[in-house]
Amino acid sequence: MAKAGRVVVKVGSSSLTTPQGTIDGDRVDALVDVLARRRLAGAQVVLVSSGAIAAGLGPLGLTARPRDLATQQAAASVGQGVLVARYTSSFARYGLRVGQVLLTADDMIRRSHHRNAQRTLVRLLELGIVPVVNENDTVATDEIRFGDNDRLAALVSHLVHAEGLVLLSDVDALYDGDPRRPGARRLSEVRGPADLEGVELGRSGRVGTGGMITKVQAARIATGAGVPVVLTAAAHAAAALDGRDDVGTFFHPAGQHPGTRLLWLAHAATGRGRLSLDAGAVEAVVERRKSLLPAGVTGVDGDFAAGDPVDLCGPAGEVVARGLVNFDAGEIPGLLGRSTRDLAAELGPEYERELIHRDDIVVLTP
Known part of the structure; x- marks a missing residue:
């Protein structure tokens, strides 16, 4: 010192x-x-x-x-x-x-x-x-x-x-x-x-x-x-x-x-909402440090806007990570369980992107 x-x-x-x-x-x-x-x-x-x-x-x-x-x-x-x-x-x-x-x-x-x-x-x-x-x-x-x-x-x-x-x-x-x-x-x-x-x-x-x-x-x-x-x-x-x-x-x-x-993001942010992930998405985000895609999300809760911090939760409801989401809460239910390729083909190229990019995710589990 x-x-x-x-x-x-x-x-x-x-x-x-x-x-x-x-x-x-x-x-x-x-x-x-x-x-x-x-x-x-x-x-x-x-x-x-x-x-x-x-x-x-x-x-x-x-x-x-x-x-x-x-x-x-x-x-x-x-x-x-x-x-x-x-x-x-x-x-x-x-x-x-x-x-x-x-x-x-x-x-x-x-x-x-x-x-x-x-x-x-x-x-x-x-x-x-x-x-x-x-x-x-x-x-x-x-x-x-x-x-x-x-x-x-x-x-x-x-x-x-x-x-x-x-x-x-x-x-x-x-x-x-x-x-x-x-x-x-x-x-x-x-x-x-x-x-x-x-x-x-x-x-x-x-x-x-x-x-x-x-x-x-x-x-x-x-x-x-x-x-x-x-x-x-x-x-x-x-x-x-x-x-x-x-x-x-x-x-x-x-x-x-x-x-x-x-x-x-890890220590100063409070999640404005929650995204529920299936086991495969948890493994991708936590273990392989991948981006979060709509296909691995099973539910959404909260009222948040694009750019807000949200908590990412495993199948048992435990918070495993936090990230800055790319979509408003109201947009996400229609994206869940679907591939970005299918979403882009139906809704336009702006939907061919992650829910949360890996650079905007911090893992909170050990």
Whole structure:
């Protein structure tokens, strides 16, 4: 981590705000002090910051995080401006500028959108800007949400080809049990799933949506894409970036960089519908990594449009893959069980194509 030339740092709401939900200026400045030093030392830094909804609670006169989506979005609209203004003034102490980048999962799944997000982030880094990334809570709905910024940070680290990811929260490391109980043991490093056997993953945080579960899931996403991860408390940010092994938990990288869009499709997308496959189609898609043809589909469920993500299900209903479909839901029933050649002869050459091309399918089974 100490040698990473491009690093993504994620900080949670509880590490930035007071118990009343307002931004804690001292905490923001302390974090910026660490990130600015790393940036001025020559590294490129991307900050994924929660806190927009929490920052909006005070100005709106709310005493707790709202439960309904509309009020959450209203709080995010107010709070995002407060949050970025605070980061802008804090980084300005070091002569550094920030750029706000708001993302939705739906934006990242679609080919042209995710490429544009990647180009924007990389160009900001080239220009010496510190991107401040957050989910676009003002427009994201339940169907197109990342769900938490831990997962967003893992995906952003892959999007920008980061060399390290630091997840900061109000817990200083991953423990094998509740760290508030005597005898809980800190896990200094995790090399694979076997190291997590028997580990209790509870929730934490006062005003955020994440917890230790989401952080471990994020670490799996990032390390599976070849990005090493450190999980620790915001107070230990400097030590984590310095690569000290006496703080936090280090997750070793375990994979190579897969296609960026497929990573988003696997971890950021929610199927808008379902296609039921026969055994032969499952074997073709999962084992031989072939495109999905109408002949192997036995049923369709949901209301989706061409280009939307859909879940591909086996004969028993289990989800085996996810892909971007080439037809609207209403078109598919008339295509099922038929060859593309017959469909083209009857309906026209535009029907001589796959339901889902293999380049737009990610397999979800082991």
